[in-house]
Amino acid sequence: EFRDRFPLGSRVACHVTRCDDDLRNIDLGLPHERVSELDLGDHVCGVATKVTPLSVQVQITGKRFGRIFVTDAVRPGAAESPFGEISEGQVLECVVLERRGKQLELGLSGTVAETGESEVARRAEDFEIGQEVCGYVKNVSQKGCFVSLSRHLHAHVKLRNLSNRFLKHPERDFPRGKFVRGKVVEIVADKNQIELTLREDGGQGERAGSVSSVAVGDILLGAITRLEKYGAFCRLEG
CATH class of the missing domain: 2.40.50.140 (Nucleic acid-binding proteins)
Known part of the structure; x- marks a missing residue:
C-alpha cells in the first residue's frame, strides 16, 4: 500500500x-x-x-x-x-x-x-429492558463474561445466561473478541451497569439454588465447600 x-x-x-x-x-x-x-x-x-x-x-x-x-x-x-x-x-x-x-x-x-459520536453507547440508562444489542466478548471466566457494547460501555452476562446448554469451558465457546447478540435483562442506571442474556430463548436461566431447574442426568459446575465421611458438599455456580 x-x-x-x-x-x-x-x-x-x-x-x-x-x-x-x-x-x-x-x-x-x-x-x-x-x-x-x-x-x-x-x-x-x-x-x-x-x-x-x-x-x-x-x-x-x-x-x-x-x-x-x-x-x-x-x-x-x-x-x-x-x-x-x-x-x-x-x-x-x-x-x-x-x-x-x-x-x-x-x-x-x-x-x-x-x-x-451521538450513536456511541455511553450510558446504561440509554437502554431498555428487553432491548436487543450486539457486542464483542471482552473477557470470560467460570462465573460469566463481559461484553463490550462500545469503547465506553461494557455489559455483564451471568454464567447461566451464556447459553441454553451447559458450558463446561465457557472461555472456549466465548473467546475474546467474539461477536455476540443478546438481550438486556437488567439495568442499574446509577452504577452504569447492564446485565444481558445470550440465551437463544432470550430468557434467563434458573438460579443454581432452584432445585426445580435441575433434572436427573444434568451436568452441573460447582466448587467443593466441605468434605465429610459420607460425601462432599458442593456450591453450584451460576
Missing part, C-alpha cells in the same frame, strides 16, 4: 517530527499528522502496528499512536469480524473520535464510526 500511495519520485510536503544528531536522522510526518493539531472528525492515515481481537494500535507519527476499538471498525455486513482484513504494517485511513491526553481514539473510515 505504501508503494501505491507514495510512488518513487513523487513530491510530498512534510514536517519535521524529530531530529537525531548522533544518527544523523530526521523523522518526517505528513500534513495533518501532528497529533496536537488534530481535531475531532479529522481524517488521518497511520500504520497498524498491533492487532488484537478487541483493538488495533495505529502509529500516526514516530512516537504518536492511536487506538481503533472493535466497535469503531464495523463495516455494514461485516460485524462478526471487523478486523478480519487488517494486518500489522497495513496503512489505514482513520477518523479522530476522541482525545485522551496524548492518546487518540480512532475509527476506521467508511464504518459506523463516521455516523457520529
Whole structure:
C-alpha cells in the first residue's frame, strides 16, 4: 500500500517530527499528522502496528499512536469480524473520535464510526429492558463474561445466561473478541451497569439454588465447600 500511495519520485510536503544528531536522522510526518493539531472528525492515515481481537494500535507519527476499538471498525455486513482484513504494517485511513491526553481514539473510515459520536453507547440508562444489542466478548471466566457494547460501555452476562446448554469451558465457546447478540435483562442506571442474556430463548436461566431447574442426568459446575465421611458438599455456580 505504501508503494501505491507514495510512488518513487513523487513530491510530498512534510514536517519535521524529530531530529537525531548522533544518527544523523530526521523523522518526517505528513500534513495533518501532528497529533496536537488534530481535531475531532479529522481524517488521518497511520500504520497498524498491533492487532488484537478487541483493538488495533495505529502509529500516526514516530512516537504518536492511536487506538481503533472493535466497535469503531464495523463495516455494514461485516460485524462478526471487523478486523478480519487488517494486518500489522497495513496503512489505514482513520477518523479522530476522541482525545485522551496524548492518546487518540480512532475509527476506521467508511464504518459506523463516521455516523457520529451521538450513536456511541455511553450510558446504561440509554437502554431498555428487553432491548436487543450486539457486542464483542471482552473477557470470560467460570462465573460469566463481559461484553463490550462500545469503547465506553461494557455489559455483564451471568454464567447461566451464556447459553441454553451447559458450558463446561465457557472461555472456549466465548473467546475474546467474539461477536455476540443478546438481550438486556437488567439495568442499574446509577452504577452504569447492564446485565444481558445470550440465551437463544432470550430468557434467563434458573438460579443454581432452584432445585426445580435441575433434572436427573444434568451436568452441573460447582466448587467443593466441605468434605465429610459420607460425601462432599458442593456450591453450584451460576
